[in-house]
Amino acid sequence: MKITDAYVIVTCPARNFVTLKIRTDEGVYGIGDATLNGRELAVASYLTDHVIPCLIGRDPHDIEDIWQYLYKGAYWRRGPVTMSAIAAVDTALWDIKAKVAGLPLYQLLGGKSRNGVMVYAHANGQTVGDALDQVQHYVDLGYKAIRIQAGVPGLKGVYGVAKGINYEPATRGLPAESAWSTEAYLDFAPTLFAAARDRFGWDLHLLHDVHHRLTPIEAARLGKSLEPYRLFWMEDPTPAENQESFRLIRQHTTTPLAVGEVFNSIWDAKDLIQNQLIDYIRTTVVHAGGISHLRRIANLADLYQIRTGSHGATDLSPVCMGAALHFDLWVPNFGIQERMVHEDVTNSVFPHAYTFDQGYMHPGEAPGHGVDIDETEAAKYPYQPAYLPVARLTDGTLWSW
Ligand SMILES: O=C(O)[C@@H](O)[C@@H](O)[C@H](O)[C@H](O)CO
Numbered sequence: 001m002k003i004t005d006a007y008v009i010v011t012c013p014a015r016n017f018v019t020l021k022i023r024t025d026e027g028v029y030g031i032g033d034a035t036l037n038g039r040e041l042a043v044a045s046y047l048t049d050h051v052i053p054c055l056i057g058r059d060p061h062d063i064e065d066i067w068q069y070l071y072k073g074a075y076w077r078r079g080p081v082t083m084s085a086i087a088a089v090d091t092a093l094w095d096i097k098a099k100v101a102g103l104p105l106y107q108l109l110g111g112k113s114r115n116g117v118m119v120y121a122h123a124n125g126q127t128v129g130d131a132l133d134q135v136q137h138y139v140d141l142g143y144k145a146i147r148i149q150a151g152v153p154g155l156k157g158v159y160g161v162a163k164g165i166n167y168e169p170a171t172r173g174l175p176a177e178s179a180w181s182t183e184a185y186l187d188f189a190p191t192l193f194a195a196a197r198d199r200f201g202w203d204l205h206l207l208h209d210v211h212h213r214l215t216p217i218e219a220a221r222l223g224k225s226l227e228p229y230r231l232f233w234m235e236d237p238t239p240a241e242n243q244e245s246f247r248l249i250r251q252h253t254t255t256p257l258a259v260g261e262v263f264n265s266i267w268d269a270k271d272l273i274q275n276q277l278i279d280y281i282r283t284t285v286v287h288a289g290g291i292s293h294l295r296r297i298a299n300l301a302d303l304y305q306i307r308t309g310s311h312g313a314t315d316l317s318p319v320c321m322g323a324a325l326h327f328d329l330w331v332p333n334f335g336i337q338e339r340m341v342h343e344d345v346t347n348s349v350f351p352h353a354y355t356f357d358q359g360y361m362h363p364g365e366a367p368g369h370g371v372d373i374d375e376t377e378a379a380k381y382p383y384q385p386a387y388l389p390v391a392r393l394t395d396g397t398l399w400s401w
């Protein structure tokens with residue numbers, strides 16, 4: 001079997017997505033998500049100009065060899081652009097291999113380890129009341145786990161609070177700027193979860209995303225203040241370039257920690273995992289080198305009783321969601337899967353087999369990862385430059401958004 005051609009499809013139904021399609025001499029094709037929010041065209045070019053020419057003529061079944069070729073052969077290793085490109089190739093090749101085998105991808109990985117994939121929804125609101133009303137909405141839909149984000153009194157445009165129905169952080173044109181105050185946030189956050197437990201009780205898993213904004217000792221203080229409300233996890237409490245900094249958080253709080261959506265390789269997480277400084281690893285199919293590399297990360301995490309909790313925002317395409325659900329159904333140390341619901345127009349571009357029912361998702365039994373791209377639909381929505389915001393402290397200091 002030979003790869004005959006491959007190409008990149010950039011489309012913007014509701015938001016930008018980058019998809020790689022690999023075609024073979026036996027008529028079977030595979031697709032992979034290559035979307036990197038705010039840097040989409042960098043990955044599209046990396047694939048088109050530097051990767052695809054090296055794929056033509058190769059056997060698509062040689063997934064590991066092609067992965068190693070793209071990782072080591074580039075000389076310049078790692079990074080979100082490189083690893084998202086490699087991820088798209090890897091995902092498309094797994095899609096092909098499973099289609100040729102006539103099996104849903106999870107069967108090729110080792111079969112199912114559970115009956116369904118528990119997912120968490122995003123509830124948010126400018127006020128505590130608005131946020132908790134959205135929690136009720138997702139409870140009514142059957143979710144067992146819900147992330148809660150709310151506006152912080154005195155601040156505008158806080159991370160995680162949607163302007164419309166669905167939360168999409170990237171905005172058209174150049175990056176928007178938002179103000180941040182750690183002091184206001186640290187005083188406010190515990191009141192949000194006290195109100196949530198008061199209204200919804202203790203059966204519901206509650207999650208929260210700090211989104212890289214605190215110093216380690218501030219994160220320790222927040223984790224401690226949230227302990228009475230028993231969070232499922234506190235996510236991205238501090239920027240994780242310095243993996244060692246999580247030791248300081250760990251020393252002060254038992255609130256479970258989740259990190260990794262911005263990681264793109266096992267090296268970003270190795271020390272966090274081996275020192276048990278986190279409880280969930282959030283690396284994804286699309287940004288961490290695809291199924292092949294994500295499997296390595298999950299296997300290392302399993303040795304330390306760390307579970308997966310893959311990122312699943314709407315800036316990861318349905319192709320990533322489909323592949324992730326197959327991975328989640330198989331992976332032994334599964335924790336939870338993030339699920340932000342894509343817009344209907346996005347789903348019209350990406351028909352898929354996965355389903356949701358009462359808080360759980362299933363990838364479906366279609367051969368491959370079960371997601372396709374309708375290129376005619378995709379062509380209706382040309383790329384629109386859009387960027388993630390930047391944050392500044394109230395004195396103007398550039399801060400982590
Ligand atoms: O946990 C999450 O879903 C967030 O961290 C994301 O919304 C993140 O801000 C976006 O995916 C960035 O593109």
Ligand SMILES: [Mg+2]
Pocket residue numbers: 209211235236261
């Ligand atoms: Mg996050």
